[in-house]
Amino acid sequence: MCGIIGVLGQHEVAPIMVEALKRLEYRGYDSAGIATIDATRRLNRRRAVGKLVNLSDLLVHDPLPGKSGIGHTRWATHGAPTVDNAHPHRAGPVAVVHNGIIENFRALRTELQAGGAEFRTETDTETIVALAESFLKQGLAPRDAAEQTIARLEGAFALCFLFDGEDDLLIAARKGSPLAIGHGQGEMFVGSDAIALAPLTNRITYLNEGDWAVLTRNSLEIIDREARRANRPIETIRIDTAAMDKGGHKHFMAKEIAQQPTVVGEAVTGYLSADGAGFALPDSLDFSAFDRVSIIACGTAYLAGFTSKYWFEQLAGLPVDIDIASEFRYREPPIPPRTLTLFLSQSGETADTLAALRYCKDRSQVLALTNVETSSIAREADLNLPIHAGAEIGVASTKAFTCKLAVLAVLALKAATDRGHLDDDALQDHLSALRGLPGLLNLALDRADAIAAAAKGVATAQDVLFLGRGAMYPLALEGALKLKEISYIHAEGYASGELKHGPIALVDKTVPVIVLAPSDALFDKTVSNMQEVMARDGKVLLITDADGARTAGQGTWNTLVMPDIPDFLAPILYAIPAQLLAYHAAIAKGTDIDQPRNLAKSVTVE
Numbered sequence: 001m002c003g004i005i006g007v008l009g010q011h012e013v014a015p016i017m018v019e020a021l022k023r024l025e026y027r028g029y030d031s032a033g034i035a036t037i038d039a040t041r042r043l044n045r046r047r048a049v050g051k052l053v054n055l056s057d058l059l060v061h062d063p064l065p066g067k068s069g070i071g072h073t074r075w076a077t078h079g080a081p082t083v084d085n086a087h088p089h090r091a092g093p094v095a096v097v098h099n100g101i102i103e104n105f106r107a108l109r110t111e112l113q114a115g116g117a118e119f120r121t122e123t124d125t126e127t128i129v130a131l132a133e134s135f136l137k138q139g140l141a142p143r144d145a146a147e148q149t150i151a152r153l154e155g156a157f158a159l160c161f162l163f164d165g166e167d168d169l170l171i172a173a174r175k176g177s178p179l180a181i182g183h184g185q186g187e188m189f190v191g192s193d194a195i196a197l198a199p200l201t202n203r204i205t206y207l208n209e210g211d212w213a214v215l216t217r218n219s220l221e222i223i224d225r226e227a228r229r230a231n232r233p234i235e236t237i238r239i240d241t242a243a244m245d246k247g248g249h250k251h252f253m254a255k256e257i258a259q260q261p262t263v264v265g266e267a268v269t270g271y272l273s274a275d276g277a278g279f280a281l282p283d284s285l286d287f288s289a290f291d292r293v294s295i296i297a298c299g300t301a302y303l304a305g306f307t308s309k310y311w312f313e314q315l316a317g318l319p320v321d322i323d324i325a326s327e328f329r330y331r332e333p334p335i336p337p338r339t340l341t342l343f344l345s346q347s348g349e350t351a352d353t354l355a356a357l358r359y360c361k362d363r364s365q366v367l368a369l370t371n372v373e374t375s376s377i378a379r380e381a382d383l384n385l386p387i388h389a390g391a392e393i394g395v396a397s398t399k400a401f402t403c404k405l406a407v408l409a410v411l412a413l414k415a416a417t418d419r420g421h422l423d424d425d426a427l428q429d430h431l432s433a434l435r436g437l438p439g440l441l442n443l444a445l446d447r448a449d450a451i452a453a454a455a456k457g458v459a460t461a462q463d464v465l466f467l468g469r470g471a472m473y474p475l476a477l478e479g480a481l482k483l484k485e486i487s488y489i490h491a492e493g494y495a496s497g498e499l500k501h502g503p504i505a506l507v508d509k510t511v512p513v514i515v516l517a518p519s520d521a522l523f524d525k526t527v528s529n530m531q532e533v534m535a536r537d538g539k540v541l542l543i544t545d546a547d548g549a550r551t552a553g554q555g556t557w558n559t560l561v562m563p564d565i566p567d568f569l570a571p572i573l574y575a576i577p578a579q580l581l582a583y584h585a586a587i588a589k590g591t592d593i594d595q596p597r598n599l600a601k602s603v604t605v606e
């Protein structure tokens, strides 16, 4: 959830670390800080509340010299975002940056307090430095003190230690949170991910679960969870640095929305044969071997999975359970034989999704769809299918949602074929529709001005309802989630048929009701629900196609017309107006679109 960096460099490290932290700011932006070892081998630190720019400003007035250091950008778990609670934490000669949660910190703190340690913060992290200091006071060398400290910690964490008096030593540890080690020329780096290290090196060693590592400028020693020396490979990774700029857009979110025709096209063609008439999927993925699919994910990834439930069930006759990972992992559900468990995650690092995957690993065949091939979820699944969205920087997920849907659509067709539910003519019709998606997405993007105008009316509302039926119901949930996340307007998504069982009580002339309704087999039913809203003065924004607008567009507050699309793929197309509505409502409200308050892109804590 937080981002961490460590550098043993040849140059001043403060500016290098601030640059690296910028690339990690998607993980959290409540506060930031760095610590370095200066030319006299003294440890110093600077910390600032709020975004990284505040730390940069502080460093202009109060620079921090040194060629070794650690840095952190925080998403608060224990303790408010104050300077005292900001990382790096320090106790005497040791400083640490931490991502994750130390679950036994209360017990450790009580024990350390009994030994005379004083605590100044509300964080769990402070117990790490207090513990390390206590081992140093017993005369242990930094390396041994770190080893003993790590051994006492419970929970999920990635850590990097820096010691006063040691300008060629970092100690890093990984348990439950990812950590990458970068190899330079006479330099060594630690980062929460390889993207943070991209300008510094592309030669990366990933720590495995339970590893800890001792770094100097010219050496890397890794010790595994069995306390054995471990050899981990150096991978040369390819990083798309263009992903890191906004490409002329005002926000990363705008750029990522606009990229969808291209990346969705790539996601589709990545899994179709060269002529587009068949599949290009691993042979091991044979859906005739499964009697059910269990889909597990969080947030927007969960809603992509929920959409595909309709597809797998309707096209392939394959029953699908869909679960929120944080609920699934503690429910300990029985997994029947012949179940495919399917994990969806943009980052591939979401803690709850990863824990759920580990629960399923010995009980089922595990398939993952992720956007980061080097991520923990991608690596721990039996099979990972990349979604080809490219780096997604905006905290609110957009292109990863539609790319997941595109890959899921291919999988649903593959399942239908493997299970004999689709003849070749029908399959070819569906595949041709899938190949046509980029063009239709472009047409939807062409309606951006009309959507932006409608969003102005939404931006002034206190509450907004989104309605959909069938596969448009999960999209109603996603539309509401997007609006909440970036404009802070309270929004709820409902299955249209459920409206009269409660939410209709909310409807009055101040509540925009956004109805996502292509003219499909369920259209008339959705329109009836829409009429119920209009009969109660509800302000309906109907998003439909030309036919739908003709038959049901009268009397609405506004009607947005989308291109015609085969029913099956409508959720992918209608994601565009849902995303653009949220985006333009947020513009109208002046919120921080790429880094909305309280959120983080990658949730690596429970």
Ligand code: G6P
Binding pocket: 298, 299, 300, 301, 344, 345, 346, 347, 348, 349, 350, 353, 395, 396, 397, 599, 600, 601, 602, 603
């Ligand atoms: C966070 C992000 C969401 C994302 C969810 C799941 O809450 O803000 O946009 O959908 O995590 O993330 P994942 O990386 O597993 O898809």
